[in-house]
Amino acid sequence: MSRRIALVVNPTSGRGLGARIAPAVRQRLTDAGLTVDVYETTCAEDVGRISTEVVASGADAVTLIGGDGTIHLGAQALANSGMPFGVIPAGTGNDFARGLGVPLKDPAAAADLVIAGRTRTIDLATAKDEFITTVVAGGFDSLVNKRANAMTWPKGNARYTVATLAELRTFQPLEYVVTVDGDQIETSAMLVAVGTGPMYGGGLQICAGAELDDGLLDVTIIQPVSRLTLLQMFPKLAKGTHVGHPAVRTLRGRSVRIESPGITAYADGEPLGLLPVDIGIAPGALTVFG
Numbered sequence: 613m614s615r616r617i618a619l620v621v622n623p624t625s626g627r628g629l630g631a632r633i634a635p636a637v638r639q640r641l642t643d644a645g646l647t648v649d650v651y652e653t654t655c656a657e658d659v660g661r662i663s664t665e666v667v668a669s670g671a672d673a674v675t676l677i678g679g680d681g682t683i684h685l686g687a688q689a690l691a692n693s694g695m696p697f698g699v700i701p702a703g704t705g706n707d708f709a710r711g712l713g714v715p716l717k718d719p720a721a722a723a724d725l726v727i728a729g730r731t732r733t734i735d736l737a738t739a740k741d742e743f744i745t746t747v748v749a750g751g752f753d754s755l756v757n758k759r760a761n762a763m764t765w766p767k768g769n770a771r772y773t774v775a776t777l778a779e780l781r782t783f784q785p786l787e788y789v790v791t792v793d794g795d796q797i798e799t800s801a802m803l804v805a806v807g808t809g810p811m812y813g814g815g816l817q818i819c820a821g822a823e824l825d826d827g828l829l830d831v832t833i834i835q836p837v838s839r840l841t842l843l844q845m846f847p848k849l850a851k852g853t854h855v856g857h858p859a860v861r862t863l864r865g866r867s868v869r870i871e872s873p874g875i876t877a878y879a880d881g882e883p884l885g886l887l888p889v890d891i892g893i894a895p896g897a898l899t900v901f902g
Contacts, residue, residue, distance in 0.1 A: 615673065616647045617726065618666040620686065622659065622678035622702070623652060627767065630677045630702040633719040637677060637700050640720050644727040656685060663689035672696070673901070675726050677719075679703010683745055684880035691736055691743045691897045698726035698901040704771070704814065705881055708745045711809035711824060712902050725901045733896040734824040735808045737879075739889050743897065744879045747812035747819060750870050750887050751786055751803030752834075752842070754878040755779050757813070761881070772814050780843060785836040788872045792831055793865035802834040802842060806868050806891050810852065812881070820852030821862075827895040831863040866893050 619638055623631035634650070641648045649671065651662045659678070663686045666674045675698035676686050683699060690697050700722045701709040712734075715721040737744035749757065760775040785800045805812065806829050807819040822830035834845070837859045848854040855862060870877065871888040878884060 614645060614647045615729070616649065616671045617641055617698075618649050618651060618669065618671040618674045620651045620659065620662055620666065620674060620676045620678075621653065622676070622682040625678040625682055625702040626704060630682075633700065633702060634677055637675075637719050637723050640723040641675075641727065646727065653682075656681070659685035660688050667693045667695055673698060673726065675700060675723075675901075677702050680705050680708050680746060680880045681882055683708050684743075684882065687736065687743050687745050687898060691894065694899055696729075696731045696899045696901055698722075704767075705812070707747070707811035707814065708809070708880070710815055711746065711811045712900060714902060729901070731899050731901055732825065734898050734900055735827060736894045736897040737806065737808050737829060738892040738894050739877070739879060740885050742879070742884070743894065744808070744884075744891075745898075746809055746880050747805050747807035748870075748877055748879045748884065748889065748891055749803065749805045749812060749818075750872060750875050750877040750889070751788075751801060751805075752779060752783050753803045753805060753813065753818070754876055755783065757878045757881060758876070758883070776843075776846065780839045783839070786872050786875060788833075788870065790831070790833065790871075791867075791869040792863050793867055797833075799833065800836050802836060803832075804870050804872075805832045806830070806870065808893070816846070816849040817852035818849060819862075820855050825896070827893060828864045828866060829868050829891060829893050831865065831868055833861040833863075835859045835861060867891070
């Protein structure tokens with residue numbers, strides 16, 4: 613029996629990359645004998661609505677062409693549905709796909725994971741009544757994210773680099789209260805990040821070593837360092853080798869609360885809301901191909 617795949621396309625992802633790669637992805641799936649129903653979004657709100665329709669449609673699986681924002685919206689409908697979920701990366705950061713090990717620059721290879729049909733379940737974080745697929749950030753990193761989202765130049769991951777340099781000029785350490793499984797930590801820090809997987813910011817392994825299916829949240833606290841030291845850390849963040857630095861503290865738990873006055877938390881690269889934020893874990897909430 614032919615498998616029926618709902619292919620949800622965000623044509624604006626990656627400044628039009630979603631629209632450009634969609635025909636080839638559809639052809640790849642069709643050539644493999646899958647029946648493909650294409651849904652094209654016209655605005656962000658469409659993603660959640662269409663995903664909800666797909667879950668009720670009788671399709672065997674859904675595949676999203678888009679970036680982390682698209683995936684975040686789709687996950688709200690697909691979480692705990694049991695419907696297998698494929699990702700064709702077409703965004704700026706593509707951190708969810710990176711964490712899964714999905715090929716980033718080869719849409720055909722990403723589609724082949726859907727064709728192969730092997731699935732596994734992964735955890736999602738929960739915060740402010742939303743499912744989170746990557747990392748909740750609050751501090752220097754969230755300010756960088758805010759600045760990068762407002763920029764139209766440069767394209768791709770270079771935006772995060774430019775935004776980082778701009779924020780470094782004026783940033784001062786923040787005061788936090790971080791509570792992990794009831795244990796409270798009061799500390800000054802540059803940032804606090806909480807994730808089910810390792811990646812954010814276009815490939816930075818802020819929660820290096822995080823496993824997507826261990827039922828735990830990984831917490832990274834970077835305590836006060838000079839601007840130069842923070843800048844020097846970024847190449848290490850890309851490799852995950854910042855762990856072990858004297859200013860880096862890592863913890864794991866099932867519930868995390870972050871408090872810091874006046875700071876907006878970001879999740880999956882989008883604003884989540886002002887701190888404080890309570891973060892929980894939904895073990896095995898999403899079924900993915902790969």
